[in-house]
Each structure stands twice: as structure tokens, then as C-alpha cells.
Amino acid sequence: MKIIGLHVHAGQSAACLCEKGSIVAGAAEERFNRIKQSRAFPNNSIQFCLKKAGVSTLEELDGIAVSWNPANNMKNINLSGFTQWRRYDPEWLYIVPNNLLNLGLQEGFPGESLKMDIDINLNCPLHFVDHHRSHLGHAIFQSPFEQGAAAIIDEYGEYYSVTLARFLGNKVEIIRQIPYPHSLGIFYAAITEYLGFRPNSDEWKVMGAAAYGEPERFQNKVEKLLLWNESDCEWIIDQRYIEHANMKRAGYLNERLKGFLGIPVRGKDDEIKQVHYDLAAAAQAVFEDRLFRLLNCLYEETGEKNLCVAGGSFMNSLANGKILNRTPFERVFIPYAAADNGGAMGAALWVYHCVFGNRREIIQNPPSPFIGPSWDDDEINRVIKKFKLHYEYCEHPDQSAAEEIATGHLVGWFQGAMEYGERALGARSILADPREASMKEKINSAVKYREAFRPFAPSVLMERVADFFDLPSGASVPYMEQVYPVRLEMQSVIPAVVHADGTGRLQTVSRDMNPLYYDLIKQFEEITGVPVVLNTSFNIQGEPIVCSPEDAIRTFFSCGLDTLIIGRYILRK
Known part of the structure; x- marks a missing residue:
């Protein structure tokens, strides 16, 4: 059974392929059209998934799942004003079902997913899956847990900003929800603005x-x-100050908030002063307080030991790293694409398991995020020759990269299938030596061109993580999705990846998930004695992470990288 999942309703549109209950291919459209956080319909991503599935037409699929259900929006709005008549003829495609559904929404629509057949002879129906159920599908059905509790927290879905649930096998029970606009995500976005x-x-x-x-x-x-x-046991946003729900004004803020906080709104090019750092710290503290209060309530309501989470609020890696210490849950699963782009996966998984009723197979190993496009050495070589570039061939790119990093070089690393999600995990990465304190400033000034206060991530061999970081029992960090304290005695050993508060947003690397990247770090350990490398995404400011060899070469020559190791080829400046 093959199902295409789509995220199309917000930034970073994406497509993925679910085959027999596993996500085997996927990519965000931004990686192809090179527009960061692109909202374009994911035509290129869909074509990539179809090719991966070995099919040429939609007719060969068993379904298409979309991570937003417009029928749920219709329960709470007046449709009479804008769906009675068409502005142009194709609008009949939605005017007719809109008005038919409006005749009997509560009786005629169950609220979980909406099935629509495009053609009577096409065995590939569209399934519009409730947004939070899409997140639930991603968090639950990729987790290693047979049963547990689940929390979906983001800005908003069709109507809710929080969904709390429990699950057993394929069965998911919604416990309760918090309606929009009372949203943790909106609160944090307002402070961001x-x-x-x-x-x-x-x-x-x-x-x-x-x-x-x-x-x-x-x-x-x-x-x-x-x-x-x-x-x-819920939060309430004060709409006197945060007016995201007011469609008559742009943004999140109003004049009353400016007076309430007592400091001017910072302009995007203004100097960042201590007062701004203090406001950021307060926002993070309140975010964490409210999050852990809610998760503790969820534990009391369910008594479950396992927790699955998703939604944009769980991209907050600072808070994620404190879940096990600040709640009674014993294990937590945070997927590699917890934000909306992961909804494409969740929608497909929800349709596979909950609509078609296929049995779920529990897999204990973390699912691989390396499901994007890849190029073999022959294809890479043709690109290099097309640009008439000088190169060296290397039999062991892991060893060559480790040697380059150990000498202080900034290395572009392009290997295998691209990662899915917003973090570079060792396939499209910039790598550097974490032992040199000045490396952070070097990367910021020569490559990333970003604010000096933003940290870089450490990738550490999984079996050595406890030697460098303080992790609670049961913690797993394969996706760079959690922040933990760096051991005090190790902070001087890897200063380039230690943030101002003594923490690091780490990634544990196993040979099972990414053998070549694991071997690179192992080689670096043999040279230096340190099983950690600095890892940041292979892109420059304002651009998406590189996808193709052409992207990698252009980015390499557009910034201050010293070396590019792309497949088994080395390019130098």
C-alpha cells in the first residue's frame, strides 16, 4: 500500500511517501525551488516521491493524505457569504461540497478525516486529515511505544491549539483540547515579533x-x-495584548502590549541589548512553566509512562530537554519533523493505520530521517566536470573529513540521502572542530552570517554521550531535538559547542542510523581523543539547506568554507 502525504497549508510545504506503514521518502518543496520556507504547492516533492515509489501516475497510489481538514473549519464559520457563487468556474470544485456539508455538518461529518474521490474511475481518493490528528499520526506511529500519552501543541489547527490523547496500538483517544486562540505557539511567536x-x-x-x-x-x-x-488545567491567552485572532490587523501585537511591557518594539536591524535578552529569557521561562504544567496534568489524567509529542511548540529544544526531569514521564519520543512539515508524514500514517485499519508494527530503533534525494558518485562526478572544477578522489571520505576538521578547516559535508526536517543531521552539514573556542565566531563570520549569540550543535557518538552531557535516564537524542547541560569538566574540551548557559543542542550518532557520519566522528576521536564534532546546516543565511550537488558547489563557493567533501570527491579553495 502506497500513500502520498502532503503538507500544503502553511510554510515549508512538503510531500512524503508512506509504503506499508513506513515513511520511505520525503522532502520539503523549499529544497527544490530554493525558496526558504516555501509555501508553493509541492510539485517537485511529489514527483520525487512518485519516482521513489516506482510509479508514474497517481492512479497507482492507494491514496493521498493532506494534513489539514477544511471541513473542520466549516463547523465554526458562516459559509453563506463566500461559497454561494463562483468567481471563476473551477471554484465549483469546492463550492458544491462546501454547501452540501453545511446542510448537515454535525450529522454528516465525523471530524477526523474527509474523503474525496477526484474521479469515479480513479482509485486514489483524497483524505483531508484533521491537522492535530496528522501530528498524532506522526508522533505515535513513528514512536517505539505500543501505548502511552500524546500531546500536540502548536499555534493552531483548524480550531484547536492543543490536543491531548492516549493511545494503544492503532486506537487513539482524544482526552481534551484547548481551542484557538489560547495558544502557547502564538504566545512565543508574539514575543519573537x-x-x-x-x-x-x-x-x-x-x-x-x-x-x-x-x-x-x-x-x-x-x-x-x-x-x-x-x-x-489549561492556559488562556490575554487577547487585550496579543491579537493574532484579529484578522483586521497584521501580526500578533498591538499598542497595549507595548505599553504593558514598557519597552519599545525592537526593529529588525536594531542593536540587541540586555533588555531584549531579558525579555527572551522571561518568555522562555513562561513557555516552559506552562508546558510542564500541562504535561503534568496529562500524566495525572492518563498515568502513562510513555509520552509522544509533536507540533511546532516541540521545536523548542530548550524545553524538550527538560521534559523527563520536570514531569513524571519516563520516556519521551519527539519526531525529527515535529513542526508542520511533519504533518505530511502524520497524515499518511493516520490514513494507513486509522482509516484503512492496517496493523501497526512497533519498531524500537528510531526511524531514519535520511529519506530525501541522493546522488551516486558517477552523478556527482558529472556535475563537478560540468563546472570544470579541480577535485581529488578519496576512497574513505569519513577519514578525509576527520583529518580536515582536526586541522581547523571548515568542511562542507554532502553524503547520501538528504535529511527530512529543519535540522542537518550528517548528510547535508557544515562540520568543524569543537575544541577551538573561536570556531563559533569563525563560522558565523565566514559562512552563516548570523547573530553571534546563536549556538552551534555538537554531534557525539551515542556510546560516549554520557561522558560529555548530563542526560536523564531514558533520554534519546538522535534528531538534535533536545538541549542538555554539558558536563562542567568537558566544557573547556568542546567550547565551540557550549552555549552561554553551559548547554548544548546535541545529536547522538549511531552507526545503525548513519554509518558514514558515525565513522567520521570515530575517526576524529582517534585523531584528537574527542568523540564530538560541531555540526550546523549546510546553507548560508536566507537559503534552505542544500539538496543537490549543484546546490552544494554553489554554496561552497559563496562562503568561507575551506573544503567540500561530496560523495568520494574533495574540492578545495
């Missing part, structure tokens, strides 16, 4: 800035923006 960054894009910057601030300066005020209702 206040600090002069781009909401739904630059929240990473707020996380990085928080380490330089003191939360006490603003925490009492910021807490009032997202009130906690103890009796109902």
Missing part, C-alpha cells in the same frame, strides 16, 4: 538569546500574557 525577529521562522533566535538574559526583569508581566487556569 516583539524582539524584532520573524515569527514562525526565528523562534530559534529567541531560544538562543534567552541564555544571555535574566528572566526576573519581565517574568511577572510576561506570565500575565498567558494565564494559567488551575481548575481546568
